[in-house]
Amino acid sequence: MHDRDALTGQRARLERVLRGHVHDSAERLRESGQVDRRGFVSLLALGLAAPLLNACDSSGGPGAEKLLASIGARNEKLERWLLQFSGDDRVGARTRAAGAAFPGYFISDTVPQWDSAASGEWALIVDGAVRTPLRLSQDQLRRMSTRQQRVNHYCVEGWTAVVEFQGVPFSTLARMAQPTADAGYVDFASFDEDYHESWDIESAMHRQTMIVTAKDGEPLSPMYGAPARLHGPIKLGYKNTKYLTRITFMPAPNGGYWSDAGYEWFGGT
């Protein structure tokens, strides 16, 4: 996924060439003592090109980084405002789910499996800024899984897949736990190493956001995030934590695995 290194050599070479050119132009400038039009234009062009080339790596210089971050923050405000107009994600009535073609994904080296012997019985914990913290066993969660939906899954890479999931709407859990007034964010943690992602509460309360326990009518397999995973079409794939262990209501966001790696924290669709 990260080919930053692949570009580094190429970029370094370009930079060297570019610096040489800028240096030459500057030298000519110093010798002649004045800028002719040609010199001015080429200096201007190089001056414009240098930061651009420099920025080929997204961290591209502190200036570009800062600018992109500030525009990103504005975008996020707009996206959160737009969210209020959001309806449901829809797929055609006759569209079939991707089934086994839906890619499995985790960050551990091997498929993460809950080790009951070492860590005790798996349970989903709901805590943080709530009046009634919950501890739901796999059985309880499965019995609560009454919602079935066929929706799109939007990956940040650009592909989509139709998925058929059964589970508990997040709003149901929220009603049970009764979050306090300051709980504006929710963090979803997993046992897939330190993978977690935090959401704004508005996206979490979207009608189609749910805690999934079954896929295509079968209990979730370890490949797809067993025993339970988060899924909502309102967020990009990487925001949907698999291998869930804990849902924490919070007054402030606490980033996430991919959000901290440089992808947008909001990641909304």
Add this chain to the structure above:
Amino acid sequence: MQGVRLESTPSVKTAIHPATPPATHAATGLIISGSFAGNALIMSSATARRERRGEFHYRASTAAQVWKKTAREPPGNLTSTWAMTSSTGTSDTEAPVASGGRGHAASSDGTTVRGTRHHPIVRVTHWVSAVALAVMATSGLRIYNASPAFARKGEAAFAWWPLEGMSAPAWLTFGGWLGGARHWHFAMMWLLVLNALVYLIYLFRHGRWRSIVPRVNAWRDAMEMARFYMFLRKAHPVQGKHNALQQYAYTMMLLCGTMLVVSGISIWKPVTLGWLTNALGGYALARWWHFLAMLLLTALVTAHVIMVFTVDPYSLRAMTTGGYDHDRWSPEARNARPLSRMLPARTPAIETSSLPASVHPDDAPTMPNGPPHA
């Protein structure tokens, strides 16, 4: 009952028939009046303000007369229909020459004076959009490369799409990695859109869209341009500010840009703005539309750049400092095909133009069917 019908039929005929002109005249009249009515509608406030300040002397009636004149008497100094030729000495010009402002001043000795070909707004937005489009296209390719296929997982591939699964070469991409490219893409989109809005507002407020958008019958002129480029005719077709091929290309660029923005928004927010995504055929197709519009726009821009350097390198100056000597530099004056007759034309013998000098180049008429000696 029957009597009434028999009586009424001839009376209706006589009422309508004499008033109906031949079809061709009707069509021509429609084009002229439609064009100038639209012009009056859009330009009214700007025109009024200019005229109050005394800097703007364009009048629809003047242009209409010019159009009729050239339509009736096509030969003569037609290559300079919109060149800035002097009107000094001709007493029959309707309006005085605008001084300063647009730079279409004519000198007193009857020689052509170079003027500003493009408004500063056009020159600035042109280069801003060049940078913005370059960053958008290259960062977009980096995003595309993360998943260079359009079909949904588990569904039949876009078998009819030859590029399905083909990724773009790394040197064409920008942003370094997927996340970085996304940041650039979602930041640069604002520059692109705001810049385009400034340009489009200028274009419509000042009526300049008429030099960009081809007329209904411009395809004939486009054919003539193509024939000229293919050495099937000797003389460069008479044109206004741009030739018909340019008009089609530039209008197509604007349409591609619009499509890019609309489809881009639809794949940015496929759930929140799901109605838009669905209108484009769903996310996968919307993404494909976005890609297709990019390919088409890139092809047009590439052709544009090639034509600038091989046919009209002088337009580089027109698009930066604004200076352009139509009578010596324009491809029309040089009778230039790609890579031929690159040097300026000899200054043509100045005839005192029969056209009023107050006609702005953009407003000059184009010959519907090319010159008669084609």
